[in-house]
Amino acid sequence: MRKLALNDEILLEIEKPARYIGNEVNSVNKDASKVDVRFAICFPDVYEIGMSHLGIQILYDMFNQREDVWCERVYSPWTDLDKVMRREQIPLFALESQDPVKDFDFLGITIQYEMCYTNILQILDLSQIPVHSEERTWEHPIVIGGGPCTYNPEPLAEFFDLFYIGEGETVYDELLDLYKSCRLEGTSRETFLEKAACIEGIYVPRFYEVSYDENGLLESFTRKIQSVPEKIKKQIVMDVTSAPYPMAPVVPFIKATQDRVVLEIQRGCIRGCRFCQAGMLYRPTRERDVETLKEYARAMLKNTGHEEISLSSLSSSDYSELKELVNFLIEEFQGEGVNISLPSLRIDAFSLDVMRQVQDIKKSSLTFAPEAGSQRLRDVVNKGLTEEMILDGAGQAFEGGWSKVKLYFMLGLPTETDEDMKEIARLSDRIARRYYEIPKEERHGKCQITASSSFFVPKPFTPFQWTAMCSSEEYIRRAYVVKHEFQEQLNRKSLKYNWHDADVTILEGVFARGDRRVGKVIEEAYRLGCLYDSWTETFCNEKWIEAFQNTNIDIEFYTTRERDLDELLPWDFIDIGVSKNFLKHEWERAVQGTITPNCRLKCYGCGAAQFGGGVCYEG
Amino acid sequence: MKARIKFKKSGALRFIGHLDVMRFFQKAMRRAGIPIAFTKGYSPHMIMSFASPLGIGHSSDSEYFDIELKEAVSGREAVKRLNEVMVEGMEVVSFRQIGEEKKMTGMAIVAAAEYLTTLKKGSLPDNWKEKISEFLAQPEIRIRKQTKRSENEVDIKPLIYKLEVTENCFYMQVAAGSVQNLKPELVMEAFCRFLEVEWETVDFHHHRLEMYADVGNGSGRELKSLEDMGWEMEIETA
Structure with missing residues (x-):
């Protein structure tokens, strides 16, 4: 034994x-x-x-x-x-x-x-x-x-x-x-x-x-x-279809957060949102062959006995064989009592139809991530989602029987003004209005619009890697601006707003763009008893502040300081295949509010084509 | 068609709780390709019901659950297929057909359980074996029993069906199930108090030997193991 x-x-x-x-x-x-x-x-x-x-x-x-x-x-x-x-x-x-x-x-x-x-x-x-x-x-x-x-x-x-x-x-x-x-x-x-x-x-x-x-x-x-x-x-697999994939993943005895078969359909993302690190790091976008994925799904369900299968990628809607794959999963496995879960789908006619087949409309909610409340700021971050698309998608969903919507935003994005913040509440209200346009007898009671905001953390290898973060107090002030604006809205009783803690954000900011010197703070914080800092029940900001004081490290040097475009950055020695020049251009376009279309629409020469495959060589 | 599955649990698997054992077997059914029936509705789930849960840390030779089948299977084949997808410490012993009556399944029929209990920490006085008959001869065996809501003193004597010594272990048969249930820990606690042994200084390991239903018709107990209530299931092969 x-x-x-x-x-x-x-x-x-x-x-x-x-x-x-x-x-x-x-x-x-x-x-x-x-x-x-x-x-x-x-x-x-x-x-x-x-x-x-x-x-x-x-x-x-x-x-x-x-x-x-x-x-x-x-x-x-x-x-x-x-x-x-x-x-x-x-x-x-x-x-x-x-x-x-x-x-x-x-x-x-x-x-x-x-x-x-x-x-x-x-x-x-x-x-x-x-x-x-x-x-x-x-x-x-x-x-x-x-x-x-x-x-x-x-x-x-x-x-x-x-x-x-x-x-x-x-x-x-x-x-x-x-x-x-x-x-x-x-x-x-x-x-x-x-x-x-x-x-x-x-x-x-x-x-x-x-x-x-x-x-x-x-x-x-x-x-x-x-x-x-x-x-x-940076190392990258170009032929993702032939790359190793576990046909028999380990099945925990206790319920893990992800208690299901996970099918990774692609790596990378064509969208180029300017705040998103993964979108730059994993360039170019590479898709797995759909027939291979079907085999994987069958084998993995059999070998694990899981009762759910989920697709994984940064933006599933951009996978070119999505319809083929999803229809296969529904036809093949739904009859066997296997749940099909589809995160990160753009809301459109197809996704609503699929969602209707795989989930209980009354219980499920629609998710949008507009990231910013105003169109101006959405253009700055290059989130290719317009208000029209959001209201259309929500409208179709409401008519199809949904009444719950979740919205995700970020506060503290570069160039953000109070007006942009207030638009978070106003956009939420306009979605609620869209719901109440449906005749009373056809809707199912009140709608529930839940908006959540996190605070923006600039990450290395993004066009925002040079920008200043806000202070903790400023983040909270912004959250209150949004909160007050929510109270002004017509449909405020159908709206809910919550925001994340700002102290953790500041620390994330320090470590995301920190240099070798901040290692000392981590060691000191650990010595003082910090552990499981991503868990609210164990996170202790006071100990972290003490650790910064004991090691004489200035938080603001790493967070609220605007970096010069020519500054030598601690991570500059890493070559991710996307050029620094491209990131600088993207930063300039951001400030002007100019959007950059996705990789499939037009190539802007980020540099990832040097890997010799993926979306850069499609068609 | 209903089937009853008997399994053993030992080793590291002693630390897997009841709910997780259920999850484990739901997934095992799929891995083994057992044609189990599902409930109807939006979120269908397997028709599966477990008998009396086993405490964390205990091992067992006889754990049971009943399932509803979509079609008949060969019991022997099902045991083999399930054991191919088990892990060390979990072993399927039998897969038998049982009666269709609703009240025959799962928890509802359990009436008694048998345990082999060994001392794993601390010590008992030298004469503990002789003391057992004295312990059982008391008019009442009162002990504080903790339930989810409250704590009250109960007489557990009527719930102890047998308490004997086999080699250096205790063998006991006690009431189990949804009507009356006596945990082996409580018997040992009562016995230690009787021996005037500090309860905190000793620790026992409990191994479940068997679970029984009471098939007597009112005139006294007549125990039959849950396994014996089922019969071998074979299918015609072409």
Whole structure:
């Protein structure tokens, strides 16, 4: 029988012990003595969140296809177990073998959002691995970071041995083979890292140094040794149809956030919204073949037993074979009691028809993400959604029986005025008016329009990467402007407005565009007890403020400061294939309120065509 | 057509709670391709009903749930197919047809359960085995029982059907089900208090051996295992 790292007493004392026992359907067990490389892959958040992440499932499957590798999963212990592990000195373990992570060859951590940074330190700390790369020896695993936040890895530079910039399906084999040969030859850890740094897409922070000028601005970013590349090139899979995809993903015992089969239909997005980092990072847009996706759907439903299937992409409506795929899913699986869930669909006749077939209209709501209230500001952010489209879509939906609408907005976008903010309330009201145009006997009671706003965080590699953020007070002021305007509306009883917390936004802003110096704050905040910062129940802003004070780091330098277009940015050494020039042009067009049509309508030469495929070469 | 499935739960699976075991088997039914029937309506769900839930941390040789089938299947084949999609610690033992009467299914008919209980932490006085008959000879066995809403003192003696020693374990048969239910923990707590052993210093592991229905017709208990109430299901193969 499998051993467990935690004894019965501990497992009975903590919440949801199933988070820590492994053994789930489709999890992979191997004989540790018969593999060369043991890889622990980690999502630094609680199990239910981490298990919902497709990227980990893809890499887990891909690694385990190799006979010489055993890849196992690790998630953050929840705060209850965290205390027990510290008290009893239990080293963090991987779920499959239940062996300590510190004995593995690799610890790969996916970094999906800024607010998990203290959880990364918890993972290292509980694993009993030194948190600083410099202090590690061959006695410790090689710690790799991947995922969207690694497009500005600098705040985490000291904690990782290397970063993998780009999509995981490309150079991992090369890295694992290099590791095996280095261990066999008995080379030093430093030499291994030096060789790894020469693999395209691999960034080893210790071989690069930075300097700052008297104003604290980044002055230089240079190589310490000449053998490593000057720029790190993003890795990307061009043939997504042939890329590895897990036919039998792990099925958790407890309900994960994403308790369903996920079909990734495409990567990238043709839209080019100027605030969206993913829209730039994953260029060019690449579609998976629809026939392959049909096979995947069938196999994955069979192998997992899930009762729901969902499509995943940045903008599903832009997938060229969407109708074909959706009709197939409905015809093939709906009769077997399989739910079909279709997020990120544009509201039009087709999507309404599909939604009518797959969900209960009375319970479901329509979702629009206008992002900004006024047409002017929607043009600034290049959100190709007009008020006419919103009102038309809502109108059709209301006539079809829907009465609930959700609207998503951002506050604090560049050039935003009070008038733009007020338009959020007015647009919501105009949608409600559209509802009450329907004759009373044909509608179903009142409508419910729920508008939510988050605060805008400028991200690296977007046309807004140079812009200033607002202060926390200013964000809240803006939310109140919107709130008051809602109270002025005719249909205010059918409208609801809520907004997110501003303190977390400020921190996200610091880390999204931070440099190497802010790593100290993360360490200090962790020392003060910050953990699970993306959870409202555990987030503690006071401790973060204390951490900034203790480390003498000025929040505003990173948030409210407008960057010069010529400033050397901490992430400039990464080449995502989209040129800085294109981003500058897009910034200029934004300020003028000029929209840029999507990739299918016209090419603006962003640079992604250099990858030689995808939407750039359609037709 | 109704079928009753019996399974064993052990090892790491002891830490999977009742609701998650239900979810596990819903997915397992799909993986094994068992032709289970669904309810009608907008959100159809599998027609499946579980007998008495097992406490977290306990293991069992005899857990049960009943399902409605769309068509007959070979019981032996179904057991094989289900076991192909199980995980370590979960094993399907039998898949039998049962009567169509509504009141025959799931929770409704459970009347008793049998447990094997072992001490896993702390110690009992040397003469604990002899003390059992004295314990059972008391006119009443009163203990504080906590329910969802309140806590009150009850006499559990009538709910203990058997309490014996087998080797170094306790063997007990107690009332179970929706009418009267006695958890094995409570029996051990009462016994420890009787022995004047501090309850907090000891810990027991409970292993469920079997679950029974009462098929007696009013004149005393007549227990029959839930499995024995079903019969083998075979289909003609062409």
